[in-house]
Amino acid sequence: MNIGAAARASGVSQRMIRHYEEIGLIPSAARRDSGYRDYSAADVHRLRFIANARDLGFAIGEIAKLLALWSDQKRSSGEVRSLALAHAGELGRKAEALAAMRQTLLALAEQCHGDDRPDCPILQRLED
Amino acid sequence: MNIGAAARASGVSQRMIRHYEEIGLIPSAARRDSGYRDYSAADVHRLRFIANARDLGFAIGEIAKLLALWSDQKRSSGEVRSLALAHAGELGRKAEALAAMRQTLLALAEQCHGDDRPDCPILQRLED
């Protein structure tokens, strides 16, 4: 399977497939005589795994660990669970940070009459 | 005031002060004969404004608009408010996306016994 087909089948763009190969997240693809990369069903499966992990917000380094656990028959599910929980914690922290900014903005916006007059508590807050 | 002092006074790193100058977010700093950048209290004030806006998660482009409104005596507070509300909406969407990922992970982790056995619903979900 060519890279284009693998991209369509896995949901990972051609660009990112080449990138993941370059940074060693996936092994170098097999090559045909022409130089074209050639992907097997197993390769596509691994790419799909990566796409799913990215959709859950895992960074490349974490995905590398997940891939290692995935292909390790002797893995402990506890290890996977720890990774997932650590990442969930990180996501929670980021979400809270964003929500806090949002709250601050909403509170300021509420104090702002929002008409044609120039005085504005939002700008006042920003300059302090 | 040298760039180091301006950085300390404003909370914007020297690196970012130079960067903001380069991309035109702030006007080119005055220069002494030595070539050193020289900052006034007003410059530091503007930098502090930028730092505050960044702390609220505004991107550079939005900050540019906020700065324009800030120095516009004829601005309407409604415009500022719209910007703030639009950004709050964006923050809300991002926070929700992160929270959704987090929920998915927590639900999966709950199904995972998390011991020494290798079977793991988290990995199963990732490979689908």
Place this chain on the structure above:
DNA sequence: CCTTGACCTTGACATGATGTGAAGGTCCAA
């Protein structure tokens, strides 16, 4: 058989915000 269009290759540049490091000039106090 040759052309055409779709596909592939590598390499480079861009984003956005920020850090780091190197090589070299400036300033000030002792």
Place this chain on the structure above:
DNA sequence: TTGGACCTTCACATCATGTCAAGGTCAAGG
């Protein structure tokens, strides 16, 4: 005068991703 703290520019790195350019490959149709 010298040492250390400060400044200058330039360049490279991050992370994930897009895009563009120049060129090779493949398959189908005239």
